[in-house]
Amino acid sequence: xxxxxxxxxxxxxxxxxxxxxxxxxxxxxxxxxxxxxxxxxxxxxxxxxxxxxxxxxxxxxxxxxxxxxxxxxxxxxxxxxxxxxxxxxxxxxxxxxxxxxxxxxxxxxxxxxxxxxxxxxxxxxxxxxxxxxxxxxxxxxxxxxxxxxxxxxxxxxxxxxxxxxxxxxxxxxxxxxxxxxxx
Amino acid sequence: xxxxxxxxxxxxxxxxxxxxxxxxxxxxxxxxxxxxxxxxxxxxxxxxxxxxxxxxxxxxxxxxxxxxxxxxxxxxxxxxxxxxxxxxxxxxxxxxxxxxxxxxxxxxxxxxxxxxxxxxxxxxxxxxxxxxxxxxxxxxxxxxxxxxxxxxxxxxxxxxxxxxxxxxxxxxxxxxxxxxxxxxxxxxxxxxxxxxxxxxxxxxxxxxxx
Numbered sequence: 281x282x283x284x285x286x287x288x289x290x291x292x293x294x295x296x297x298x299x300x301x302x303x304x305x306x307x308x309x310x311x312x313x314x315x316x317x318x319x320x321x322x323x324x325x326x327x328x329x330x331x332x333x334x335x336x337x338x339x340x341x342x343x344x345x346x347x348x349x350x351x352x353x354x355x356x357x358x359x360x361x362x363x364x365x366x367x368x369x370x371x372x373x374x375x376x377x378x379x380x381x382x383x384x385x386x387x388x389x390x391x392x393x394x395x396x397x398x399x400x401x402x403x404x405x406x407x408x409x410x411x412x413x414x415x416x417x418x419x420x421x422x423x424x425x426x427x428x429x430x431x432x433x434x435x436x437x438x439x440x441x442x443x444x445x446x447x448x449x450x451x452x453x454x455x456x457x458x459x460x461x462x463x
Numbered sequence: 464x465x466x467x468x469x470x471x472x473x474x475x476x477x478x479x480x481x482x483x484x485x486x487x488x489x490x491x492x493x494x495x496x497x498x499x500x501x502x503x504x505x506x507x508x509x510x511x512x513x514x515x516x517x518x519x520x521x522x523x524x525x526x527x528x529x530x531x532x533x534x535x536x537x538x539x540x541x542x543x544x545x546x547x548x549x550x551x552x553x554x555x556x557x558x559x560x561x562x563x564x565x566x567x568x569x570x571x572x573x574x575x576x577x578x579x580x581x582x583x584x585x586x587x588x589x590x591x592x593x594x595x596x597x598x599x600x601x602x603x604x605x606x607x608x609x610x611x612x613x614x615x616x617x618x619x620x621x622x623x624x625x626x627x628x629x630x631x632x633x634x635x636x637x638x639x640x641x642x643x644x645x646x647x648x649x650x651x652x653x654x655x656x657x658x659x660x661x662x663x664x665x666x667x668x669x670x671x672x673x
Contacts, residue, residue: 299528306524310517315508324513328520335524340531396509403501404509423506450501457499 284308285351292342302339309352310335312424313359319407319419320363322387323370330366334359349433356426357434360416384408399461406456410449417442418449 288308291301313334318327337358345354371380385405392401407415416435420426421442428439437445481487513519651659 299525302524302528303521306517306521310520314516314520318508318510322510324511328513328516332520332523332527335520336527339524339528391511392509393511397507399504400507400509403504422501454499454501461499 289345289347289351292339292345298339298342302335305338305351305355306335309355312352313355316356316419316424317359317363319404319423320360320415321366321370322384322391322404322408324391326366326370330359330362334362337362350430353430353433356420356430360434364412381409399457402457402461403453405460406453409456410452413437414445414449414452417445418453421446422450 284304285308288301288304291297291304294301310331314327314331317330317334318324321327321330334355338355345351374380374383385408388401388404388408392404407418410418413435417431417437420431420434421428426434428442431437431442432439435442648656
């Protein structure tokens, strides 16, 4: 992956090969970034738009990428920021009497496969009940298995705070499942 | 058995049950939930995904990128725009003024330059020779007369200038001519003098032109 990243960076840095570079970038990261965005946003169409916007921003602002950080860290940062912006827009647009947490949990139910396991649906609903920072840390650690050092670069938090957040997030999810799954 | 009444029959569960079935069941359910370990759960993506999702994403991204390339957006900096327009105004005014000032000089220098560089055509040379011949003939004919007339003109023209700048002093009539005049006048009778006086205006007038 590292060699591939180096190739992508070289292609992206040269204006003549930038288009080829962005194609290679999308091939390499579209799936990981999509699922990261989708778990935050849940809605399929909005997640697709956000992924597109992420790649366009990466293309337009590639001169800001510094080689001292990992390419995927930089991309995750853009994707996370774009997703949070979309979520904030959604919250502003929704009715004032509707609980945002409840809204997101309904969205989970509407967007899951018909053959999805019930425990998995509960897990997603539990994630949506978390505060924003805990949600982000949990998802990047649990699903993407990112090291705390890289997550700290993405969300601008110290490694210690991230570990605490992950611990609390996990505890809350387990409690949520225990409470709701047996009913 | 003719007297059998269902209502009177005792309601009994006759099936065999494992011992402490319900107790163990409760324990099992509770332990399953209590022992729930998130780490043991499969990490699955359970959301529905549209067909050709990534193909569409790539197409849309490339479209957007190419559109950006074709129509680059220039952000207008008002400061630079104002400075550029001022420079244009002052520059064009300066150029216009300098051009109009040096226009005459330029034409003369241009003609000089053309004389220096451009070789003359045969027709031009012939015209110039003819012109110089004619002017030389005219000059020869007019040389003497012109010189005289010019001198006269010059003096005539010069006299009034002198009059204007320096008031002409009237020369006093000499005593000799005065005595001659009295003698001459004495020789006239009174009636002749009166007749001369009547015609004096005309004489004065005539004197001016003689």
